[in-house]
Amino acid sequence: MASLKAPFDGIVATVYLDPGNLANSLTPALKLIDRNTLHVDLKLSENDVARVALDQPVKLTINSLNGWQTEGKVGYVAPAAETTNGVVTYAVRASFADNDPRVKVGMTADLDIVTAQKDNVLLVPNSALLPKGTGRVAQVPVAAGQGTPGPAKPGASTTREVEVQTGLSDGTQTEILSGLQEGDEIVALPSTIAPRQMSLPGMGN
Numbered sequence: 001m002a003s004l005k006a007p008f009d010g011i012v013a014t015v016y017l018d019p020g021n022l023a024n025s026l027t028p029a030l031k032l033i034d035r036n037t038l039h040v041d042l043k044l045s046e047n048d049v050a051r052v053a054l055d056q057p058v059k060l061t062i063n064s065l066n067g068w069q070t071e072g073k074v075g076y077v078a079p080a081a082e083t084t085n086g087v088v089t090y091a092v093r094a095s096f097a098d099n100d101p102r103v104k105v106g107m108t109a110d111l112d113i114v115t116a117q118k119d120n121v122l123l124v125p126n127s128a129l130l131p132k133g134t135g136r137v138a139q140v141p142v143a144a145g146q147g148t149p150g151p152a153k154p155g156a157s158t159t160r161e162v163e164v165q166t167g168l169s170d171g172t173q174t175e176i177l178s179g180l181q182e183g184d185e186i187v188a189l190p191s192t193i194a195p196r197q198m199s200l201p202g203m204g205n
Contacts, residue, residue, distance in 0.1 A: 010034045013105070033105055037097055039075065040109045043082070043089035051115040052077055058094040059112040065102050072096025074113065116168055122180065123173040128188050129166070137161040138180060139187035159187055 014031040017023060040060065044052065058072045076093035083089075094111055129136045139159040164179030180186065 004029060006032055008032075008034050009036070035099070037095050038103065038105070039093050039095040040072075040111060041091065041093050042111060044092050046081065046088055046090065049077065049090040049092065052092060052113055053115075057114045058096070059114070060094070060096055061110045062103065062107055063110065064107060065100075068100065068102065070096050070098050118168060118175065121167065122176045122182060124164075124176055124180070124186060125188055126169065126172060126174055128186050129164070129174060130161075132161070132163070135163055136166055137163050141185055141187065 010032040012030055013033045015029070016027060016031070017029050023029060052074060054074055054077060056074045058074060059069065060072055061069045072094050073096075074092065075095040076091070078091040081088045081090055094113070124138065128138050130139070131137075138161070140162050142158055142160050162179050165177040167175035167177045169175065
């Protein structure tokens with residue numbers, strides 16, 4: 001009787017041979033899963049992969065598992081592209097350790113790769129920023145009569161543009177390096193007819 005010894009501790013997922021079958025070098029005897037380190041494979045565009053590097057932190061969630069989340073890191077970035085139907089992508093692997101039995105191999109996960117991070121910065125919603133030339137501006141409410149010609153109307157207000165220097169953005173909020181200060185009021189939706197004003201919060205992450 002022959003014995004098989006696995007090179008690592010794992011879980012037998014599939015057995016390909018039944019008692020009495022003849023074993024050969026072309027047919028695996030079983031499929032063994034190593035759950036010590038799980039991974040998620042994904043494909044990124046060339047614009048996205050340019051910002052990804054080994055060991056960057058990754059936040060993972062699985063929609064089918066309510067409340068489940070964990071953290072991992074980028075373990076592999078392909079050195080060359082794959083082209084499918086004219087679309088160029090790069091393979092990336094994010095590895096994570098998890099012993100939750102609800103997590104099954106083959107599940108679909110959502111990943112956030114942290115490409116850059118700053119603490120204690122001033123943030124504004126992207127909807128509050130408007131393009132102007134090669135830079136960005138924010139609209140600041142100004143009471144009528146303050147720097148505007150003509151007689152002041154009771155309760156009337158207008159806005160002025162303030163040039164801002166921006167930093168990092170997560171697609172929803174953008175870091176402000178200069179031009180605004182904590183507590184400044186800005187127009188959060190400058191494209192609407194009746195804009196909503198908001199006061200900038202304290203320093204955030």
